[in-house]
Amino acid sequence: MKGIAGALRFQASIPGFRTGRALVLAAAALSALIAGGCRSFDVAAPIGSKAAGRLSLVPRAREARREGERLERRGVDTSVDHYYEAAVHAAAAFTAATASGPFGGEDLDAVRDLYNDCLGDCLRAAQRFGRLDATPSLFVNTPQGSRSVPIRRLGFVWKPDDFGRLVDPCEVARNPSAHAPGDFPGLGAGVAFERPNSGAEGPEEFLPEVAVFNATAILRPDLDAWYGETPARAPTDVLEFHDPLRTPSVAFGPASPAPLRANLGLATARARQIQEARGPYALAGFARPELLLDKADIRMLEPYQPGKAPILLVHGLLDDPFLFNDMVIALQRTPGFLDRHQLWVFRYPTGVTFLRSASILRKQIERISETFAPTAADPAVSGLTLVGYSMGGLLCRLQVSRSGDAIWDAASTRPLESLSMPEEARRTIRDLFFFEPSPRVDRVIFLATPHDGASRAIAGASWLATRIVQRPADTRRIVEEIDRENPGALRPALRSLPSSVDSLAAYSPLLPVIRRLPYDPRVSLHTIAGTGLHPPDRGRGDLVVPLSSAHVEEAASEHHVRATHSNIYYQPETIDEVRRILGFPTP
Numbered sequence: 353m354k355g356i357a358g359a360l361r362f363q364a365s366i367p368g369f370r371t372g373r374a375l376v377l378a379a380a381a382l383s384a385l386i387a388g389g390c391r392s393f394d395v396a397a398p399i400g401s402k403a404a405g406r407l408s409l410v411p412r413a414r415e416a417r418r419e420g421e422r423l424e425r426r427g428v429d430t431s432v433d434h435y436y437e438a439a440v441h442a443a444a445a446f447t448a449a450t451a452s453g454p455f456g457g458e459d460l461d462a463v464r465d466l467y468n469d470c471l472g473d474c475l476r477a478a479q480r481f482g483r484l485d486a487t488p489s490l491f492v493n494t495p496q497g498s499r500s501v502p503i504r505r506l507g508f509v510w511k512p513d514d515f516g517r518l519v520d521p522c523e524v525a526r527n528p529s530a531h532a533p534g535d536f537p538g539l540g541a542g543v544a545f546e547r548p549n550s551g552a553e554g555p556e557e558f559l560p561e562v563a564v565f566n567a568t569a570i571l572r573p574d575l576d577a578w579y580g581e582t583p584a585r586a587p588t589d590v591l592e593f594h595d596p597l598r599t600p601s602v603a604f605g606p607a608s609p610a611p612l613r614a615n616l617g618l619a620t621a622r623a624r625q626i627q628e629a630r631g632p633y634a635l636a637g638f639a640r641p642e643l644l645l646d647k648a649d650i651r652m653l654e655p656y657q658p659g660k661a662p663i664l665l666v667h668g669l670l671d672d673p674f675l676f677n678d679m680v681i682a683l684q685r686t687p688g689f690l691d692r693h694q695l696w697v698f699r700y701p702t703g704v705t706f707l708r709s710a711s712i713l714r715k716q717i718e719r720i721s722e723t724f725a726p727t728a729a730d731p732a733v734s735g736l737t738l739v740g741y742s743m744g745g746l747l748c749r750l751q752v753s754r755s756g757d758a759i760w761d762a763a764s765t766r767p768l769e770s771l772s773m774p775e776e777a778r779r780t781i782r783d784l785f786f787f788e789p790s791p792r793v794d795r796v797i798f799l800a801t802p803h804d805g806a807s808r809a810i811a812g813a814s815w816l817a818t819r820i821v822q823r824p825a826d827t828r829r830i831v832e833e834i835d836r837e838n839p840g841a842l843r844p845a846l847r848s849l850p851s852s853v854d855s856l857a858a859y860s861p862l863l864p865v866i867r868r869l870p871y872d873p874r875v876s877l878h879t880i881a882g883t884g885l886h887p888p889d890r891g892r893g894d895l896v897v898p899l900s901s902a903h904v905e906e907a908a909s910e911h912h913v914r915a916t917h918s919n920i921y922y923q924p925e926t927i928d929e930v931r932r933i934l935g936f937p938t939p
Contacts, residue, residue, distance in 0.1 A: 409445035410463060413438045417470050420477065429481035433493045435474035440573040440589075442467035446539075447575065450607035464539055468613060471571050472541035476520040486515035486545060486593070496577070496586045507595035509654050510547065510565055515593070519544040519564065519622050527621035529677040531922045534617025539604055540568035540594065542615025544622055558652045558696075558720055562626050564619040565654070567593040568612050570602055597684050616681045624674045634672045637701030638852075642824040648700035648709070650716045653680070656724050660694045661735040661794075663934070666713070668742025668800075669852060673697035675741065678922040679930065686936050693737075693934070696720075698747075704824060705855050706743055707759070707862070710750035711783045714790060717751065721792050737795040739930065741921050742897070743856055745801025746866070751790045752877075753869040760785040762865045763846035772837045777830045789872035797878045797933055800894055800920050803867055804901035805858030807893065858901075871906055878933050879903065879910040882920040888912035894920055909933065 420434035446463045478484035483491045489500035505512060521542060527534075535542060547563040550556050570592040577587035594602065596614035603609045627633055637644045650664065651673070663683070665676045676697065683689050698716065700709045717736065725733040740748035760768055760781075768781060835842050843861075855862055871877065881902035883891020889912075893899050896917035903910065911929045913920055920926055928938040 409441050409448065410466065413441035413445060413466055413470060416441060417473065420473060424473075424477050424480075429477075429483065430493070432474060432477045432481055432483050435470055435477055436490075436492045436494075436571075438470035439467060439474050439571050440575075440578055442470050443571060443573050444575050444579065447605040450605040450610075461537075464610070468539070468541050471569055472521070472543065474571075475518060475541060475543060475569055476522070479518045479520065484518060486518060487512055490591050494587065499586060501571075501589050501591050504590060504592045506592055507598040508565075508567075508593075509595075509657060510545075511655075514547040514563075514565075515545045515567075516548060517546040519546060519618065521615065521618055524618060524621045525625055527617060527624055527674065527677060529624070529674045530617050530621065531919075532678045532681070532924075534615070534620075534677070534681055536611075536614040536616065538568075538611035538613035539602060540570045540613040542596070542613050542618060543567050543569055543593075544615075544619040546622070554723060555656055558650055558723070559655070560623065560651055562623070564623045564626070566596050566614070566616055566619045568596045568599070568614065569593055570604070570612075572604075597690060614685075616684065617677065620674060620677050620680070627672070627674075633699075634670050634702070637672070638670045638703040641701035641703035642826075644701040645704070645712075645824060648698075648712045648716075650696050650698050650713075650720050653695045653697070657694050658724075658730045659732050660690075660692060661732045661737065662696050663693050663737045663739060664696045664698060664717075666698045666738060666740040666744035666747050667702075668740075668744045669702045669856065671702065671741075673699050675921060679739075679927050682924075682927045683930070686931055686939075689934075689936060698744075700747075702743065702852055704827075704852060706746050706852055707750070707784045707855070708824075708827065709852075710747045711787075713747050714751060714787060715783075717790055717792050734792050734794070736790075736793045737797065737934070738793055739797045739799060740801060741799040742801060742917065743852060745796075745798040746803070746856075748796045748798070749801070749803070749866065749869075750787065751793050752796055752872045752875045753787075753866070754789055754872070755785060755787050755869060757786075758865050758869060759862065762861055763843055764841050765843060766838070766841045771834060771841055773830075773834050777833060780827070780830055781834075789875070793872075793875060795876040795878070795933070797880065797930060798902070798904060798907070799880045799926070800882055800897050800902060800917055801879075802856055802897045802901045803863070803904065804898075805860055805863050806856050806896050806901070807858070807898060877904055877907040879907045880920070880926055880929050881910065881912055882915040882917060883912050884914075884916055886914070888914055 416434045416438035420431040420438060423431035423434060442463065446460075446467050449460055449463055475484060475490075478490055478492075486503060489502050491498070491500050505515065544564050544566050547559075547565065549559055549561050549563070571589065572592065573589045574587035577585050594612055596612055596616060599612050601609035602612050633644070665673060665679070667673055667675045680695060683693075683695065698713055700712060702709070721733045724730060738748040738751060740746070757767075763785065764771070768778065768785075773781075831842070831846060854860060879902060881897070881899055882894025883899070884893060884895045886892070891899065891912065891914070893902070894915060894917040899912070913923055913925045913929070915923045915926065931938055
């Protein structure tokens with residue numbers, strides 16, 4: 353790193369620095385830092401260049417930081433400059449510490465964390481006061497004058513223009529779907545960026561309205577210019593943003609590369625916050641699914657990457673894709689995973705019958721495949737793996753099964769072509785009840801999926817659902833019209849237009865029919881099932897789905913996890929089994 357010599361010269365310039373007394377003072381300063389944490393400090397005068405010989409680096413960083421805090425509370429934009437100065441001093445302290453070893457262990461971590469916090473404060477304030485444009489530069493005032501610190505972006509699959517508004521971690525609420533640590537310690541300030549969707553057709557259709565992705569900031573100050581003995585010159589500092597998914601460590605100073613901080617839960621938490629600000633999607637999608645049917649779609653977590661086989665995660669009843677937070681982070685951190693795969697999710701309102709949700713998913717799989725590989729130019733698109741949790745597993749099952757006339761025969765006493773109905777209604781019925789296996793899917797992982805329905809405990813929920821869920825008006829009209837024009841043609845199973853909860857109950861007449869549908873023999877099937885509070889070899893189910901209901905005779909593997917239905921999807925053992933199925937070793 354540029355400036356090691358400058359930092360060491362500054363270190364040596366402090367009288368008695370290498371004496372035992374100086375080490376005691378340095379240790380005391382660090383102890384105060386650790387004890388102080390992130391709380392505010394008393395107001396202090398700004399740090400000037402003449403103080404260089406009087407203060408050690410850590411106290412200088414702390415003093416500049418608390419001056420930045422004071423100014424930011426007053427709404428003064430020069431707080432950015434003081435935070436920046438604090439980050440420079442902390443960077444010099446970290447560089448000097450790793451070069452000569454005056455600190456070690458927890459003390460070195462404290463200096464690193466001070467650097468991270470000062471830089472994070474600087475970026476937050478710069479965003480607030482309009483000093484940061486993530487595409488070209490960060491504008492700051494230094495002792496050598498005003499300057500624009502250039503920005504470099506390293507390792508991202510996102511384009512430079514995708515770096516929009518910077519997300520400050522302090523403004524993001526805790527993600528209730530996060531059950532495992534998502535912020536991994538290391539060097540750098542963990543931030544995220546928002547990327548609004550342009551609304552254009554094509555690839556933009558499969559990115560969120562506002563995509564959020566993680567980044568780790570590293571400031572590389574020109575320490576020779578900041579602390580050198582030669583006449584002052586403008587420092588050639590550089591601000592870097594690294595992709596924490598693809599950059600495990602960074603070179604910084606004379607020591608071995610330092611682990612890069614990875615706040616991988618931040619982007620997901622912010623994305624969920626954006627969704628919830630528009631209303632509770634999971635609840636609304638259950639109670640009033642008609643309002644959200646047009647928003648049922650596949651979403652890519654990152655821009656499409658040719659040659660990487662997609663993993664598509666499908667949530668269950670009364671849920672949304674954020675359910676998979678822990679699994680997503682764990683898979684992304686698996687060595688080699690991002691070299692071979694890309695992650696997609698399917699979001700849908702769960703109040704409608706799963707036959708309709710499965711039909712939407714079928715069309716979405718074909719649409720995204722045609723968008724990115726219209727002539728099979730990218731065979732990875734036809735190597736799709738589906739991971740379906742609970743009811744989501746039934747949606748996945750219907751992507752790799754052949755319906756024939758079986759499902760329609762369970763709903764009607766007469767062939768479809770013999771019934772009187774508008775052609776548009778006939779097309780809708782065909783989409784719901786008649787389908788072939790998708791040629792795009794190679795593998796399905798069933799996670800706590802009720803192939804034979806849920807336990808009797810769901811009967812109460814079914815009764816409640818019939819009073820809460822508002823059936824979509826379009827399908828209700830079709831059913832009423834068919835029943836009116838063709839008396840006696842519809843069996844009760846279709847005439848009552850069952851909700852998703854009705855369809856999941858063990859008494860559902862559709863489930864035995866779907867259970868008997870033939871699978872595409874080329875598709876690899878795998879089952880992960882819960883055994884509740886009992887050991888895997890003695891459990892009977894996950895308290896909602898019996899083991900017999902989760903079992904798939906055609907599955908290549910079946911793994912039992914000591915977990916309930918409500919927590920199996922984030923258990924480390926579950927995620928390890930998903931890794932194994934995908935061909936990765938467990939950590």
